[in-house]
Amino acid sequence: MSAVQSPVIPIVAEWTRARPGTISLGQGVVNYGPPKSAMDAIADFAADPENHKYKLVHGIPRLLETIQKKLAEENRIRVSDSQRIVVTAGGNMGFVNAILAVASAGEEVILLSPYYFNHEMAVSIAGCKCVVVGTDEKFRPRVGAIANAITRRTRAVVTISPNNPTGAVYPELILRQINDLCRDSGIYHIHDEAYEHFVWDGAQHYSPASDDGAWPHTISLFSLSKSYGFASWRIGYMVIPEHLFEAIRKIQDTILICPPVISQFAAAGAMKEGPAYCREKLKAIGEMRALVAEELKEIGRFCTIAPAAGAFYFFMKVHTHLDAMTMVERLIREHGVAVMPGSTFGMEEGCYLRIAYAALSKETVKEGIGRFVAGVKKIVGAA
Numbered sequence: 001m002s003a004v005q006s007p008v009i010p011i012v013a014e015w016t017r018a019r020p021g022t023i024s025l026g027q028g029v030v031n032y033g034p035p036k037s038a039m040d041a042i043a044d045f046a047a048d049p050e051n052h053k054y055k056l057v058h059g060i061p062r063l064l065e066t067i068q069k070k071l072a073e074e075n076r077i078r079v080s081d082s083q084r085i086v087v088t089a090g091g092n093m094g095f096v097n098a099i100l101a102v103a104s105a106g107e108e109v110i111l112l113s114p115y116y117f118n119h120e121m122a123v124s125i126a127g128c129k130c131v132v133v134g135t136d137e138k139f140r141p142r143v144g145a146i147a148n149a150i151t152r153r154t155r156a157v158v159t160i161s162p163n164n165p166t167g168a169v170y171p172e173l174i175l176r177q178i179n180d181l182c183r184d185s186g187i188y189h190i191h192d193e194a195y196e197h198f199v200w201d202g203a204q205h206y207s208p209a210s211d212d213g214a215w216p217h218t219i220s221l222f223s224l225s226k227s228y229g230f231a232s233w234r235i236g237y238m239v240i241p242e243h244l245f246e247a248i249r250k251i252q253d254t255i256l257i258c259p260p261v262i263s264q265f266a267a268a269g270a271m272k273e274g275p276a277y278c279r280e281k282l283k284a285i286g287e288m289r290a291l292v293a294e295e296l297k298e299i300g301r302f303c304t305i306a307p308a309a310g311a312f313y314f315f316m317k318v319h320t321h322l323d324a325m326t327m328v329e330r331l332i333r334e335h336g337v338a339v340m341p342g343s344t345f346g347m348e349e350g351c352y353l354r355i356a357y358a359a360l361s362k363e364t365v366k367e368g369i370g371r372f373v374a375g376v377k378k379i380v381g382a383a
C-alpha cells in the first residue's frame with residue numbers, strides 16, 4: 001500500500017478547514033439528492049422482513065430489470081445472454097471488480113492522462129502496473145499512442161467519457177476505434193460512464209458497448225451517484241461479458257456479499273424517473289457552467305482551458321512556474337477558494353487545476369469563481 005498514491009482530497013480539505021469561509025470548487029458531486037420515488041421505494045423495502053437478509057451477489061431482480069430496460073433505451077446496449085449486469089456498491093467498486101477479474105499482479109493496464117485518481121489507485125492496489133498514455137490538446141484519446149503502449153502484458157485500456165477531470169466527451173469514432181484495438185489485441189476496454197447524462201453544447205454521449213460485436217471485450221461501468229444525486233447510497237452497475245461473471249461474482253461475494261439492499265430498492269425507485277430527472281437539474285447546473293466559463297475568460301491570458309462539453313468540470317493549465325499544490329494552497333490561504341490540483345490526476349508537469357461547479361448553489365459558485373479569478377490574477381500576475 002505504500003506504493004499507492006495518497007488521495008489529495010484530505011490534504012486540500014485540511015487546508016480548507018484551516019481557512020474558515022473557504023468556498024470549495026473541488027468537490028465532484030452534484031448539489032441535489034435523489035427523487036422522491038427513491039424514498040417511496042424504501043417503504044417497499046421495509047414492508048418485507050426478508051429484505052434484512054443477504055440477497056443475490058449481483059443485485060436484486062427488480063433493479064436488474066430496471067437497469068436492463070434503461071440500458072436498451074438510453075445506451076442502446078441490448079444485454080444478450082452472452083452478457084451480464086452486475087449491481088455494485090458504486091462505480092468505483094465496479095472498476096475494482098473489473099481490474100481484479102481481468103488482470104493479475106504484474107500485468108499492465110493502460111490509463112489515459114489525466115486519469116481519475118481512484119482508477120490509478122485501484123490498478124496499483126491490485127499489484128498491476130499503470131501505463132499512462134497522454135491525450136491530445138483537447139484531452140481526447142490518441143488511438144495510435146494507445147496502440148503503441150500495448151505489450152504482451154497489457155490486459156485493458158481504461159476510458160472515461162464524459163471525462164473526470166477534463167470534461168472532454170469522447171467522439172463515437174474514437175471509442176469505436178478503441179473497441180477495435182482492444183478486440184484485435186485480445187484485451188479489454190473498460191469504459192466508465194459515471195457522467196453519461198452530463199453533456200452540453202449538443203455533445204452526444206456514446207456507450208461503446210452498444211457497438212455490434214463489442215460485448216466480448218467491453219466492460220461498461222455506470223453510477224447513480226451523479227445523475228440521481230445518489231453519492232452516499234453507493235449504487236452503480238457494470239455490464240460485462242458472461243465469461244467474466246464467475247470471476248466478478250467471486251470478487252464481489254468476498255468483498256461485499258451483496259450491494260446494500262435498501263439502496264437497491266431506492267435505486268429501482270429513482271430510475272423510474274428516467275433521464276428526465278437529471279435533465280431537469282441540468283438546467284441550473286448549465287447556468288453555473290455558463291457563469292464559470294464567462295468568468296474564466298477574465299484570466300484567458302494566464303491559462304489554457306480546453307473545451308469541456310461534459311461532466312461538471314473545467315480543467316485548465318495555468319501559465320506559471322508554481323506547481324499545482326502550491327497554487328492550490330495559496331488560493332485557499334490567500335483567497336478562500338479551493339480547487340483540485342492536476343497532479344492528483346497524474347498531470348505532474350505544469351500547473352493544472354480542476355474546477356468543479358455542480359456541488360454548490362449558484363450564488364456560492366459565483367462568489368467562489370470570483371475569488372478564483374481574482375486569486376489567479378494576483379498570484380500569476382504578480383509572479
Ligand SMILES: Cc1ncc(COP(=O)(O)O)c(C=O)c1O
Nearest residue numbers: 028090091092164194223225236
Ligand atoms: C470517473 C468516475 N468514476 C467513478 C466515480 C465514483 O462513482 P461512485 O460514487 O459510483 O463510486 C467518480 C466519482 O467522482 C468518477 O469521477
